[in-house]
Amino acid sequence: MPEPDFVGLNTAAQAGFKPHFAQVVAAARRRRRRRQILAVATVALLVAGSGVAVAARSDDSTPPARFGTDRTPDFIPTPGATPTADPVPGRQVLTGRPAVGDLTHVYLRWTECRNGCPLRWAGTDDGGRHWRTGPLPVPDDALVDLRSAGPRTMVAWYQSRSAPTPQRWIASADGGATWREVTPRRVDALPAGWRVLGEQPGPSDVPLVAVDPATGDLAQLARRSTLRNAAVVESVPADAGLWVTGRTGQHVGDGGRIIWTGGAVEVSRDGGRTWSRHEFPDDLTASDDVGGPAVATHDGRTVYAVGRVRGALVVWRSTDGGDTWARAAGTAQVGERTVRAAVRPDGVLMVQAGISAGEDPLMFASSDGGATLRAAPLGPGADPRPVPGGYAQTGWPDSKGAWLSADGVTWTWLDPPELP
16 A cells, blocks of 8 residues: 555645636546545544543634525536635635535635645534634644534544644534544444444445534444445435445456456444345446445435446345345446435435536436436435435535535535635
């Protein structure tokens, strides 16, 4: 495994927050970034924190509201646009992926220069009309992944780039006013009602972690997934169980490149204590980067596994929670596009093939259990995350804001703030 490239990782991650960057290289960049993240996190073991509360002053600044259809961008930003120059010389505000607690509470991390500036958080309690900011108690050069577990609960793992130490966690249960270091406790089963965090590397390398939405406490499974190159499925409702998608084998291709084979899914109904697996007969995959097929369900009983096989979209369907599967008739030519899928509350299966402009995205919908796939307007809905009161879908890293929906059908764009 190559040595971790901390500078390169930070540059790649920060570049992902620039609006409307060159999409034609997006697929290659995503693969490069994921390899870098894997290198970092493989050597970063979760360790104990001090448990001491850290006070973080919250600034009640109110940047201009940016919420509404007048600022709604294209769902897939087009390449080639040049960002507007910042009026303050040398200042370059960089924001991270939005962390959505519910439809009104959204958080993100931000800094006003590329290197060396203090890292901060920004949060809104009213759907983007007003924003609060405060410092993140981490080193200025830290890699930070900020996540939300509830309306006022945030957690973040961080690691210094200049002094590579084991990965650490901080948490806030009061909307960022105070922070404390936390230590994930090892468990045989994740507690019910806790939010599972999708991370890179996936659960085949680092066991699944879940966070208490009320306190920010963390729990981590004692065992890793038995699938290879696995990813947790974040789009399924909490009561649908834990779903992991991945591969069953691999071989070495030209130049030593690892080629993953055999698409499969695993599901646990008891918090990860026990798992059942289904392997699909072809190399069913939704991505060349991580995971196997895209898993989609709304109720945990009717479940779809969607991916591509030799350039054709393939849909498998289960009506008993993944115990048995049958291949549906619906198909379409999608080439090597990345596939995303979800089931809306009204039962419609949404499939998105291509997640950047360079992939020339396509959208499909099926209201007959995957028997037919009809072309649909390009828009959010195929890669949502359930949150209290509705759903959220981010365009990260291609878009900096978030799409929010109360019903999974009608979506509104939330732009990140223009922070002072």
